Amino acid sequence: MKQLLLPLIVLVLTCRNASAAENWPDFRGPTMDGHSDAKDLPLEWSEQKNIRWKTAIAGRGWSTPVIWGDQIWLTTATSDGKELYALCIHKESGEVTRRIKVFEVEKPEPVNALNSHASPSPVIEAGKVYVHFGTYGTAAINTEDGSILWKRTDLKLDHREGPGSSPVLFKNLLVLTCDGADVQYMIALDTASGETKWQTTRSADLAPLNPDFRKAFSTPLLAEVEGKPQLITTGAHSAYGYDAGSGKELWRLSYNGFSHASRPVVGQGMMFLNTGYMKPQLWGVKLGGSGNIADSQVAWKQTSGIPNKPSPLLIDNLFYMISDGGVASCLDVKTGEPVWNKRLGGSYSASPIFAAGRIYISDQEGKTFVFQADSDYRQLSENKLDDGCMASPAVSGKAIFLRTKTCLYRIEGS
Numbered sequence: 038m039k040q041l042l043l044p045l046i047v048l049v050l051t052c053r054n055a056s057a058a059e060n061w062p063d064f065r066g067p068t069m070d071g072h073s074d075a076k077d078l079p080l081e082w083s084e085q086k087n088i089r090w091k092t093a094i095a096g097r098g099w100s101t102p103v104i105w106g107d108q109i110w111l112t113t114a115t116s117d118g119k120e121l122y123a124l125c126i127h128k129e130s131g132e133v134t135r136r137i138k139v140f141e142v143e144k145p146e147p148v149n150a151l152n153s154h155a156s157p158s159p160v161i162e163a164g165k166v167y168v169h170f171g172t173y174g175t176a177a178i179n180t181e182d183g184s185i186l187w188k189r190t191d192l193k194l195d196h197r198e199g200p201g202s203s204p205v206l207f208k209n210l211l212v213l214t215c216d217g218a219d220v221q222y223m224i225a226l227d228t229a230s231g232e233t234k235w236q237t238t239r240s241a242d243l244a245p246l247n248p249d250f251r252k253a254f255s256t257p258l259l260a261e262v263e264g265k266p267q268l269i270t271t272g273a274h275s276a277y278g279y280d281a282g283s284g285k286e287l288w289r290l291s292y293n294g295f296s297h298a299s300r301p302v303v304g305q306g307m308m309f310l311n312t313g314y315m316k317p318q319l320w321g322v323k324l325g326g327s328g329n330i331a332d333s334q335v336a337w338k339q340t341s342g343i344p345n346k347p348s349p350l351l352i353d354n355l356f357y358m359i360s361d362g363g364v365a366s367c368l369d370v371k372t373g374e375p376v377w378n379k380r381l382g383g384s385y386s387a388s389p390i391f392a393a394g395r396i397y398i399s400d401q402e403g404k405t406f407v408f409q410a411d412s413d414y415r416q417l418s419e420n421k422l423d424d425g426c427m428a429s430p431a432v433s434g435k436a437i438f439l440r441t442k443t444c445l446y447r448i449e450g451s
Contacts (some may be wrong), residue, residue, distance in 0.1 A: 059104070059106070059433050059434055060104055060105050060106070060161075060433065061073075061102070061103055061104040061431040061432055061433055061438075062103055062104075062105065062160060062161050062162060062206070063103065063158075063160055063203075063205070063206075064100075064101040064103070064158035064160075064203050064256065064388075064429055065101075065300065065348060065388060065390075065429065066390070066431070066432065069205075069258055069259060069300075070258070070302050070303075070350070070351065071348065071350050071388055071389060071390045071391055071429075072350075072352075072390075072391050072392070073390060073391065073392040073432040074392070075392045075393065075432050075433075075434065075435065076392075076393050077393070077435040077450070078392050078393060078395070078397075078432065078435060078436075078437055079435075079436075079437065079448055079449055079450040080395070080407055080417055080418050080450075081418045081420060082405075082420045082422075082448045083420060083421060083422070084421075084422060084423055087448055087449060087450055087451065088446060088447070088448060089131075089436065089447040089448070089449045090130065090131030090446070090447045091131070091444050091445070091446050091447075092126060092131040092132070092133060092444060092445045092446075093443060093444050094111070094113055094124065094440065094443065094444060094445055095113065096113035096114050096115050096116065096120075096122065096155070097113065097114055097115075097116055097153045097154070097155070097442075098111065098112050098113035098114055098153050098154070098155030098156065099152070099153045099155070099156040099386070099427035099428050100112045100113075100155055100156060100157060100158040100159065100203075100428060100440075101158040101203075101428045101429045101430075101431060101440065102126075102158075102428070102431045102438050102440055102445065103158065103159050103160060103161040103166065103431065104128065104161070104431055104433045104438065105161045105162070105163065105166075105180065106128075107127060107128045107129060108125055108126075108127070108128065108134075108161075108180055109125070109126040109127075109128050109431075109438065109445070110123060110124065110125050110126075110159050110161055110166045110168075110178075110180070111123075111124055111126075111158075111159065111428075111440065111445070112124070112139075112155040112157070112158075112159060112168050112170070113155050114153060114154035114155040114170075117145065118142060118145030118146075118148070118154035119141060119142050119143070119145055120138055120140075120141055120142075121138070121139050121140040121141075121142065121154065121155060121170050121173060121174070122136055122137060122138055122139060122155075123135070123136075123137045123139050123159070123166070123168045123176075123178055124136055124137075125137075125180070125183070126445060128433065128447075131445070131447060135183045137178065137183055137185070139168055139170070139174065139176050139178075139185065139188075140170060140173050140174045140176075140188075140190070142154075142173050145173070146172075146195075146196060146197075146199065147199075148196075148198060148199030149198040149199055151346075151386065151427070152198055152199035152200075152201065153199065153427075154170065154173070154199060154200070155170060156199065156200055156201050156427075157169045157170065157171060157200050157201060157202060157203045157204065158203040158428075158429075159203075159204075160203070160204050160205065160206045160211070161180070162206060162228075164179065164180055164181065165177050165178065165179060165180060165186065165228065166178050166180050167204055167206070167211050167228070169200075169203065169204045169213060170200055171194070171196055171199070171200025171201070171202070172192070172193050172194050172195070172196060172200065172217070173190070173200070174188055174189060174190040174192075175188070175189045175192065175204070175211070175213065175226070175231070176188045176189070176231075177211075177228065177231060186231075187230060187231035188231065189226065189231050192213065192215060192224065193220075194215045194216075194217030194218075194219060194220050195217045195218040195219040195220075195248070195252075196217060196218075196252065196254075197217075197218045197248070197249060197252055198252070198254075198296070200254075201254025201255075201298055202214040202215075202216065202253075202254050202255060202256050203256040204256075205256065205257050205259055205268070206228070207225075207259055207266065207268075207281045207282075208282075209227060209228050209229065210225040210226065210227070210228065210234055210281070210282075211225065211226045211227075211228050212224070212225045212226075212257060212268060212281070213225075213226065214253075214255065214256065214257060214270060214272075216239070216251070216252055216253035216254070216255075216272050216273060216297075217251070217252055218248035218249060218251050218252045219248065219251075221238070221239035221241075221243060221251060221253075221272060221273065222236055222237060222238045222239060223236070223237045223239075223257075223268070223270065223277075223279060223284060224236040224237075224284075225284060235283055235284035236284065237279060237284040237285070237286060239272050239275070239277070240275075240277075240286055240289055241272070241273070241274055241275040241289065241291070243273060243274065246273075246274075249295075250273060250274075250295045251273050251295065252273060252295060252296055253271065253272045253273045253295060253296060253297040253313065254296060254297060254298045255270065255271045255272070255297035255298055255299060255300055255301075255311075255313075256300045257269060257270035257300075257301075258270070258300055258301045258302065258303065258308075259281060260303045260308075262278070262303075262324050262325065263324075263325060265280065266280070266281040266282065267279065267280065267281060267287065268280075268281050269301050269303065269308055269310075270301070271297045271299075271301060271310055271311060271312075271313065272297070273294070273295035273296075273297070273313065274291060274292065274293065274294065274295060275289050275290060275291050275292070276289070276290045276292070276301070276310045276322075277289050277290075287327055288326050288327050288328060288329070288330050289328075289329055289330065290310070290320075290322065290329075290330040290334075290335075291329070292310075292312040292313075292318070292320070293312065293315060294311075294312035294313030294314060294315050294316075294317060294318070295313050295314055295315065296313055296314040296345075297311060297312075297313040297314075298345060298346040299311040299317075299344055299345070299346060299347060299348045299349065299388075300348040300388070302348070302349055302350070302351045303324065303351075304351040304370070305351075305354065305370050305371070306323065306324055307321050307322060307323055307324060307336060307370070308321075308322050308324055309321055309322070309349065309351065309356065310322060311343065311344070311345075311349075313345075314345055316340070317343040317344070317345055318338050318339065318340050318343060319338070319339045319340075319343050319349075319358070319368075319373070320335050320337070320338050320339075321335070321336045321337045321338075321339075321370070321373050322334055322335050322336065323335075323336055336371075336373070337372055337373030338373065339368060339373045339375075341366075341375070341378075342358070342360045342364045342366045342378060343358070343360065344358055344359060344360045344361055344385070345361050346361055346385070346386045347359050347360075347361070347385050347386065347387060347388045347389065348388035348389075348429075349388075349389075350389055350390075350391050350396060350410075351370065352391055352396075352410050353370075354369065354370045354371070355367055355368070355369070355370060355376065355410070355411075355412065356368040356369075356370050357389065357391075357396055357410065358389075359381070359385050359389060359398050360385070361384060361385055361386070362384065362385075363380060363381045363382045363383045363384065363385060363400065364378060364379070364380050364381070365378070365379045365380075365381050365398065365406075365408075365414070366378050366379075367412065367414070376412050377412070377413065377414050379414045381398070381400075381406055383400035383401065383402050383404060384400060384401045384402070385398070385399075385400050385401065386401055386426070386427045387399045387400075387401075387426045387427060387428060387429045387430065388429040389429075390429070390430050390432060391410060392432060394409060394410055395407050395408070395409060395410065395417060396408055396409075396410050397430060397437070399425070399426040399429075399430060399439060400425055400426065401425040401426065401427060402425045403421050403422045403423060403424050403425045403426075403441065404419060404420065404421050404425075405419075405420045405421075405422075405426075405439070406418075406419055406420075407419075407420070422439070422441055422446065423441070423443075423444075424441040424442045424443050424444065425441060425442060426439060426440065426441055426442075427440075427442060428440040435449055435450065436448060436449040437449070
């Protein structure tokens with residue numbers, strides 16, 4: 038039986054009168070895995086070269102921009118976290134056309150120095166954008182007039198480090214991951230009303246653990262496995278597969294690790310899972326199975342150069358990743374064995390993207406490395422902006438949209 042198809046976002050989201058080449062609906066794009074079908078993206082840029090526009094973004098937020106038509110949406114927060122905003126930027130001009138205060142928070146929790154109060158990325162579809170600020174609230178916004186259609190502020194959890202996991206769209210469901218130090222569950226909201234459609238508690242018993250070891254920040258991947266839509270998600274000490282429509286748990290795989298941020302990917306009949314902090318490992322796991330998955334289903338484990346935050350890229354038979362400390366790696370998909378390693382230097386939080394045979398990786402200091410997706414490391418360019426990226430890149434048409442810590446750029450060749 039065929040076990041693997043491409044992530045379902047191609048079918049359930051971009052088919053809604055959307056062009057995959059123009060829209061970037063999820064923080065990792067139309068297929069939820071960092072791939073773009075763009076052919077003419079710029080190779081080189083600087084503050085003086087190939088910058089179509091540059092727009093200052095007030096406040097502090099690490100959410101990746103999402104794009105639909107001529108609109109770009111992202112979130113931000115005041116430096117104290119007490120005011121949470123959704124911003125709309127016109128794709129052609131770079132003008133901020135809407136600045137919507139979505140929530141006010143009387144006593145925000147402190148965040149990790151590498152986090153913000155507006156780190157979860159929005160998701161967007163025709164007519165609506167959904168913004169999520171973790172425990173502080175979730176809302177749907179009408180993209181035509183900027184009106185707030187509904188809000189939820191009752192989904193409370195203790196992040197300890199600030200919010201991180203981004204929402205996922207599946208048909209008429211908005212799926213949220215709530216992996217706190219106190220509670221751990223998945224929940225799906227009706228996109229029209231915000232009402233709960235299903236809620237599933239994580240089945241792993243984390244009660245004996247220190248609360249810091251119960252939390253996680255990863256965003257689920259929506260994929261088709263054995264002909265059915267499935268949410269593949271990594272939580273503290275276990276990965277899970279859920280039926281996307283009902284929330285029923287289909288399988289669980291145990292490991293040691295917590296505070297996940299990297300998103301899973303699927304391909305070649307396998308899923309690739311990051312086990313989280315505490316010496317992160319990358320596991321190549323055969324797709325399929327039910328209940329508690331046996332260790333025999335794990336094809337390989339890799340322990341060297343595994344990122345805590347950036348999500349990886351799977352391209353044909355090769356697997357690419359960048360560690361938080363700046364080591365780029367290429368692995369063989371079937372065996373997990375290294376093909377090459379290259380120390381780029383710097384610190385990394387943003388996830389890489391792939392387009393037109395190239396991989397783009399942006400660091401926290403303002404550099405973006407571009408190299409060929411190949412079995413040999415071949416760097417094509419090194420580009421520098423004034424500030425660095427915590428957010429992952431977005432792509433639309435022939436342009437790359439990079440959000441740095443202070444600005445949003447449209448980068449495009451002349």
